Amino acid sequence: MSWHKGFRTEPPKYRPVSVVDIGSNSVRLVVYDGLRRSPSPIFNEKILCGLGRGVATRGKLAEEGMTRALAALRRFRALSRQIGAKHIFAVATAAAREASNGAQFIARAEKALGCGIRVLTGKEEARYAALGVIAGIPGADGIAGDLGGGSLELIDIKDGKLREGVTLPLGPLRLMDLSGGSIEKARSIIDEAFAKAGILKLLKGRTFYAVGGTWRNLAKLHMAQSNYPLHVLHCYRLTRQQAMSLSGLVAHLSPSSLREIREVSKSRSDTMPYGALVLERLLHHAQASAVEISVYGVREGLLYSRLPPRKRNSDALLSSCWDFARRYARSPDHELELCDWTDQVFGEGKLPESEEQRRLRYAACLLADIGWRAHPDYRAERSLSMISQAAFVGIDHPGRVFLALTVFYRYDGQGEESDSLTRLLGDEDHQRAHLLSSLFRLAYILSAAMPGMLPKIGLKLGENKTLVLSLPKKLADLSGERVEKRLAALAAEIGRSGRVVIGGRA
Structure with a gap:
């Protein structure tokens, strides 16, 4: 069974949810695009109210701080309504729980915000x-x-x-x-x-x-x-x-x-x-x-705690990359097929790959086509900036750079901007980014980014240090000079020679 079985390919829907955090120093509203594994902030506003200033010495919330906080909460209520958030999750922390007038403030705050506020214990x-x-x-x-x-x-x-x-x-x-x-x-x-x-x-x-x-x-x-x-x-x-x-x-x-x-x-x-x-x-x-x-x-953490176990246990990075594919790729189904197609050359008895490397390969497959709407001369740079600057979680900085450079090279990108990022990658990961980009470049000229084609095309490590591309007879016309050239470039990345076979995988 494929790891992505059950993935929904239609674009993700916005179901905004608001979180209000009443802290000792600031009162903040963050509206997320939904209650999902990797929620993206679509609105973020902070008001420095200083509610906790003086609580340690006077034991009470200052009137000025409460006045500012209540005004902020009324605004946050209006903003949440404007954005379309059907739920507001509101919490208060140290200042409200410790001040002698904290309970009275929370009662006023709930009226201003229009919903209940949970005062968290430490x-x-x-x-x-x-x-x-x-x-x-x-x-x-x-x-x-x-x-x-x-x-x-x-x-x-x-x-x-x-x-x-x-x-x-x-x-x-x-x-x-x-x-x-x-x-x-x-x-x-x-x-x-x-x-x-x-x-x-x-x-x-x-x-x-x-x-x-x-x-x-x-x-x-x-x-x-x-x-x-x-x-x-x-x-x-x-x-x-x-x-x-x-x-x-x-x-x-x-x-x-x-x-x-x-x-x-x-x-x-x-x-x-x-x-x-x-x-x-x-x-x-x-x-x-x-x-x-x-x-x-x-x-x-509050939103994460409200997810069902299945969503909590899903991969944060792959969830985000899948959302990107559903929004920006020509065909999300094709990107899932690309994940499976690249499985043919990686794993046990094939090109070695760790669990983390496989995870990053899948993420790169999901992101491989997000720059297609840009002018051809800017697809590489657009993809590099989108991926390196995306609000991804579940990935460290070298991994983020690996994904960005893989898709950058897939569009044949080069330049100073990418050169500065390579310092965050080791030589092995940099070579792997080039390898995956060559694999993607071959895949896209075979499939034209449309689903249904890659599953019919074989790719395997052959004998005598060859890399064999197998096309069924019905797809023989897909072969040609450009395919052979890109197959040769890919094979050279792993010290092999490319060979096209007609009448292979159906």
Whole structure:
């Protein structure tokens, strides 16, 4: 049975769903294109209300913050209605659950938003954040840390399951209140909390998955410093030393200095030193191997938790690539046939391939025709930018570049833009991208991107180091100079010679 049996080939329908996150620092609306395995944001708005400012010292939500938050929620209700979202999932976190007037604020907020609002406990917040990490990085193995304005949630993840978790009172707004604006006093507060956090011992030799806007801004700054060629935050990795060095530096910068840095959001200039300090001290207390950014967090974890098990267990990357094929390819059915057709030369007894390489091959097949509507001179560049910049999850940066370059080469692309990305690929993966592109180029001149043809055409590794293309007699006219030329180019990629046989596979 084919791995893609049951795939629906009609374009995916938009069934917008809204998620409202009432945090200690910001109130945010994200409208996604549906309750799906890899939801894409179609609208995203954040209002910095500072609800949690002063809660640690006064114990109450400030009137100004509540007024701004309620206005934002009324706007979010109107926007959700305008976009057509039939469901609004709303949650509130640390500030609302800890403030003495939190319950009264939530009652007013529910009236403004027009739906119920779930006030998450610390454990629930940690759980949803970790589910978000699992949704976006299925192979995650380490500790997920979600830094909000009022708290830090830490939870252990392994083999797709959630383990020990803890909530610590270390959000930047809380630290600013408790320390009176002193970074040195904040350091003592952080160190005291981390010294008692046994979960950090579980981080030794593993990855710390960083969730939250403050840490995303740190990653953006590091990307700029290192002239990184791919501006995608999800799955961006820093070594422990890189993360400690950068966060230690930012922790001692003034808000005015941070406002001068283009890569840093000006709205976070006050809180960012404290968030950076939390990361620096966490890495000081724990022996993590690396820090990896997850753009998925509580909101995505909430949606992920509502999926049926079958959808939760589906492949996030292949789900996204299939959506791309259904929207942009001439024939989605053809791309599924291309997956099966390329199976003829990969696997046991054929060209060697790992499970991850096979997965990426299938993803490349699904994306192979997304540039066809562009002018022929721009198909390569369009495909390169679409794939390298797509909101894919379930794939690391080298894998993303591999997919982008494979389709880029399929359109015979070349240029400086692709050259800068190749530094993220090893030689073996780069050669494999060229190999798959040659395979695709052969397939498309045989099938003209239409379904029903590839299943009739054979391709196999023959004797005496040959690569044999088999055409049934009814399709003999498909053979010709261009087919032989592309078969020869493909065969040369694997050190073989091409041979066309008429009267083979039917």
